[in-house]
Amino acid sequence: MLIxxxxxxxxxxxxxxxxALRAFDGDLATVQRLVLRERTWTLLVNTLSLTGGVxxxxxxxxxxxxxxTVRSDLPWRRWVTILSxxxxxxxxxxxxxxxxxxxxxxxxxxxxxxxxxxxxxGYWGAVAALALYTYPYLFLNVRAALLGLDPxxxxxxxxxxxxxxxxxxxxxxxxxxxxxxxxxxxxxxYVLGDFGVVALMRFEAFSxxxxxxxxxxxxxxxxxxxxxxxxxxxxxxxxxxxxLLGRRRYARTGSGSQxxxxxxxxxxxxxxxxxxxxLVLLAALGLPFLVLGSWILLAPPSLAAWQSVGxxxxxxxxxxxxxxxxxxxxxxxxxYLAARVRLRGSRVIERLAYLGYAIPPVSLALALVFFxxxxxxxxxxxxxxxxxxxxxxxxxxxxxxxxxxLMQVPPRLEEAARSLGRVPFVAFFQTxxxxxxxxxxxxxxxxxxxxxxxxxxxxxxxxxxxxxxxVRVFTRTSEGMMAxxxxxxxxxxxxxSLFVGLLVSYEGRR
Amino acid sequence: MTRRLLTISLLLTIGSLASxxxxxxxxxxxxxxxxxxxxxxxxxxxxEVSVRYGGTAELAVLILEEGRASPxxxxxxxxxxxLGALSxxxxxxxxxxxxxxxxxxxxxxxxxxxxxxxxxxxxxxYSPERSVETPWxxxxxxxxxxxYRGRVAWAPTNGSFQAFVTAMRVVHGETATEAWxxxxxxxxxxxYRNNTTQVEAIAAGEVDxxxxxxxxxxxxxxxxxxxxxxxxxxxxxxxxxxxxxxGAGIVDxxxxxxxxxxxxxxxxxxxxxxxxxxxxxEYPVVPGVEPAGALASFDALLAASPDVDLDxxxxxxxxxxxxxxxxxx
Numbered sequence: 001m002l003i004x005x006x007x008x009x010x011x012x013x014x015x016x017x018x019x020a021l022r023a024f025d026g027d028l029a030t031v032q033r034l035v036l037r038e039r040t041w042t043l044l045v046n047t048l049s050l051t052g053g054v055x056x057x058x059x060x061x062x063x064x065x066x067x068x069t070v071r072s073d074l075p076w077r078r079w080v081t082i083l084s085x086x087x088x089x090x091x092x093x094x095x096x097x098x099x100x101x102x103x104x105x106x107x108x109x110x111x112x113x114x115x116x117x118x119x120x121x122g123y124w125g126a127v128a129a130l131a132l133y134t135y136p137y138l139f140l141n142v143r144a145a146l147l148g149l150d151p152x153x154x155x156x157x158x159x160x161x162x163x164x165x166x167x168x169x170x171x172x173x174x175x176x177x178x179x180x181x182x183x184x185x186x187x188x189x190y191v192l193g194d195f196g197v198v199a200l201m202r203f204e205a206f207s208x209x210x211x212x213x214x215x216x217x218x219x220x221x222x223x224x225x226x227x228x229x230x231x232x233x234x235x236x237x238x239x240x241x242x243x244l245l246g247r248r249r250y251a252r253t254g255s256g257s258q259x260x261x262x263x264x265x266x267x268x269x270x271x272x273x274x275x276x277x278x279l280v281l282l283a284a285l286g287l288p289f290l291v292l293g294s295w296i297l298l299a300p301p302s303l304a305a306w307q308s309v310g311x312x313x314x315x316x317x318x319x320x321x322x323x324x325x326x327x328x329x330x331x332x333x334x335x336y337l338a339a340r341v342r343l344r345g346s347r348v349i350e351r352l353a354y355l356g357y358a359i360p361p362v363s364l365a366l367a368l369v370f371f372x373x374x375x376x377x378x379x380x381x382x383x384x385x386x387x388x389x390x391x392x393x394x395x396x397x398x399x400x401x402x403x404x405x406l407m408q409v410p411p412r413l414e415e416a417a418r419s420l421g422r423v424p425f426v427a428f429f430q431t432x433x434x435x436x437x438x439x440x441x442x443x444x445x446x447x448x449x450x451x452x453x454x455x456x457x458x459x460x461x462x463x464x465x466x467x468x469x470x471v472r473v474f475t476r477t478s479e480g481m482m483a484x485x486x487x488x489x490x491x492x493x494x495x496x497s498l499f500v501g502l503l504v505s506y507e508g509r510r
Numbered sequence: 511m512t513r514r515l516l517t518i519s520l521l522l523t524i525g526s527l528a529s530x531x532x533x534x535x536x537x538x539x540x541x542x543x544x545x546x547x548x549x550x551x552x553x554x555x556x557x558e559v560s561v562r563y564g565g566t567a568e569l570a571v572l573i574l575e576e577g578r579a580s581p582x583x584x585x586x587x588x589x590x591x592x593l594g595a596l597s598x599x600x601x602x603x604x605x606x607x608x609x610x611x612x613x614x615x616x617x618x619x620x621x622x623x624x625x626x627x628x629x630x631x632x633x634x635x636y637s638p639e640r641s642v643e644t645p646w647x648x649x650x651x652x653x654x655x656x657x658y659r660g661r662v663a664w665a666p667t668n669g670s671f672q673a674f675v676t677a678m679r680v681v682h683g684e685t686a687t688e689a690w691x692x693x694x695x696x697x698x699x700x701x702y703r704n705n706t707t708q709v710e711a712i713a714a715g716e717v718d719x720x721x722x723x724x725x726x727x728x729x730x731x732x733x734x735x736x737x738x739x740x741x742x743x744x745x746x747x748x749x750x751x752x753x754x755x756x757g758a759g760i761v762d763x764x765x766x767x768x769x770x771x772x773x774x775x776x777x778x779x780x781x782x783x784x785x786x787x788x789x790x791x792e793y794p795v796v797p798g799v800e801p802a803g804a805l806a807s808f809d810a811l812l813a814a815s816p817d818v819d820l821d822x823x824x825x826x827x828x829x830x831x832x833x834x835x836x837x838x839x
Contacts, residue, residue: 218595369575459564475563479540
């Protein structure tokens with residue numbers, strides 16, 4: 001377990017070493033001038049308040065949705081689950097465009113109702129857009145935790161005279177803590193690194209400054225320096241999460257096997273629940289589809305265009321699928337170390353994995369260009385390097401759900417297997433693995449969906465001529481050809497939804 | 511499943527190695543524009559072209575990071591800034607003179623390291639409905655006057671805007687440029703992300719004027735002839751009418767210069783030039799090719815454009831510094 005975890009951990013160090021090397025060749029005076037100015041502080045405050053806003057909104061969206069789909073008698077729970085995850089597959093700028101095109105005197109709202117509403121922008125626009133497609137991270141984490149929650153805990157609490165509210169605050173919420181923290185962590189780090197939405201919403205966050213250095217100054221030195229600053233911020237957030245998580249025990253200790261979850265009847269609350277689900281899904285799915293639909297109607301694509309969508313899809317899947325599988329395989333030992341092994345270094349490796357997720361993709365891609373050309377030039381611009389980049393970048397996504405689940409699995413099972421003569425590896429696969437299979441699948445699905453729409457790593461590292469769906473969308477929107485981009489954007493969303501549907505239905509069939 | 515995917519990726523890898531002899535193009539211009547040209551080039555010359563698409567800036571930075579090992583033969587960028595950064599780093603090699611012969615001065619680099627493939631002018635987009643009562647500004651400097659207060663949009667983080675500010679610094683000096691930037695801010699100018707969002711902002715009624723490139727509006731008009739926005743030049747020779755370019759150069763580490771030169775001269779052929787102007791509404795660079803429908807004529811453009819050597823636009827760093835100083839970046 002230790003060795004693969006260390007290898008994966010070292011992988012995430014590669015970009016950091018590169019950034020340090022690059023930042024180091026800047027001249028100190030300019031570096032100081034760039035870093036020690038009021039604007040850096042403004043960017044920092046903006047970034048943190050944006051993160052806070054997105055966390056609050058995603059929590060309000062994701063937690064009730066997760067509870068309703070796992071623990072209530074809401075109808076079509078599986079469909080609601082699938083639809084709740086799909087927004088993850090929608091490229092961020094499509095969501096931002098969707099929100100923007102609501103308002104203004106040419107917007108959808110005006111065309112429907114005749115009243116002019118201002119176009120969303122700035123802080124609230126950015127919060128709304130980011131929350132609308134990042135909440136599934138939290139939804140998936142909380143859902144996995146709720147599925148793994150042992151109902152006997154709640155029953156014991158009730159039999160000891162606790163009210164329903166006390167059961168929620170003293171039993172359920174504390175048990176959800178690792179899942180909430182894992183979801184919040186991933187969303188915070190995403191917000192830190194996101195460029196597209198903050199730019200469209202004209203909100204000046206930290207990632208903006210980094211992008212500017214690359215895109216308008218062609219300056220790798222200061223961009224690297226700013227990336228390091230951002231990583232400092234990431235470390236702070238990751239450490240805070242580690243602090244809050246602490247060393248509590250979450251595994252059940254009773255004898256016998258865990259029973260299935262208990263379903264709560266909604267009764268009089270049902271209409272409210274329906275309205276809530278409808279509102280979230282309309283905002284997160286309805287809006288972007290409205291925009292994609294209107295782009296397609298601008299100029300209906302030809303048959304040949306749809307055929308090239310198919311080819312691009314095969315290429316996209318041929319890197320996204322292996323990347324998802326390798327990421328899940330690498331995440332397991334890391335999550336295992338973090339949840340089970342009480343060594344000083346075991347948590348550090350897990351924390352490193354989160355850095356990979358927060359490094360701005362352009363910096364990560366340049367780091368891999370730098371290292372691969374110097375060490376393994378024959379792998380440069382092959383799908384292998386691209387897959388390695390995906391794994392480094394998305395490792396954190398797969399670790400979250402697996403770690404939360406591992407914390408709920410009692411170590412005694414594995415210890416029993418070992419005492420019966422199984423070697424540790426076999427003991428893990430025969431006892432613990434079947435119990436964490438679903439979160440492993442959830443992690444794989446997450447990585448798959450995000451890799452399907454990944455852009456900057458792909459266009460810098462993929463083999464020349466290897467245009468994925470996301471690259472095709474970009475190379476059309478960059479020339480202002482929205483209608484031509486729409487079929488490819490639609491394909492990303494539809495194909496990813498298909499995967500989610502398959503995986504969620506597998507999850508239900510235990 | 512896994513094994514099949516691994517086999518596929520292995521085959522793709524081998525495929526990309528086998529085609530290593532062809533011309534490699536790093537293109538900051540979009541696939542929808544580039545692919546038809548590349549196909550015609552291959553049909554005519556038999557030279558295969560593999561294209562890496564991406565952001566213009568990212569691909570330029572990529573070539574810098576790749577160093578001597580860069581597989582790129584030709585770099586095709588959306589703005590003169592990226593070409594300038596590559597030529598300053600010594601990563602572009604000199605072009606043969608016959609390639610650039612006969613082109614107007616605004617379409618070639620002084621050092622002969624890159625050539626424009628199409629031109630794009632800065633213009634003032636406006637709402638015909640809401641600007642009837644306001645006099646048309648003779649120069650971009652007029653926009654700091656009170657009658658334009660809160661009605662003008664710009665995009666300070668956009669590359670084309672920054673190139674225009676660079677040109678203003680060269681033509682009018684640092685002090686005048688800084689005064690103009692501060693005057694605009696004091697006049698409540700509205701900042702947007704890029705040209706498209708600015709044009710949309712006029713249509714949405716948020717602003718009445720916008721400093722943009724010439725082709726964005728034409729794309730909106732192509733989809734919707736009743737789109738409520740129009741555009742025009744400032745007075746002749748005003749720096750507000752700066753003509754910038756999309757252009758291409760040959761990367762110094764190219765292993766097939768002959769094919770690279772053939773590709774560049776193919777892009778300057780008359781039919782390729784007609785294709786560019788008709789598809790993306792940019793100006794042709796070769797005299798004698800008619801600009802697409804709603805564009806001003808070739809001569810009107812030459813008259814309106816200020817006398818700026820595009821090589822000076824390489825000093826983007828100074829512009830960024832100035833924009834930071836006045837608090838825009």
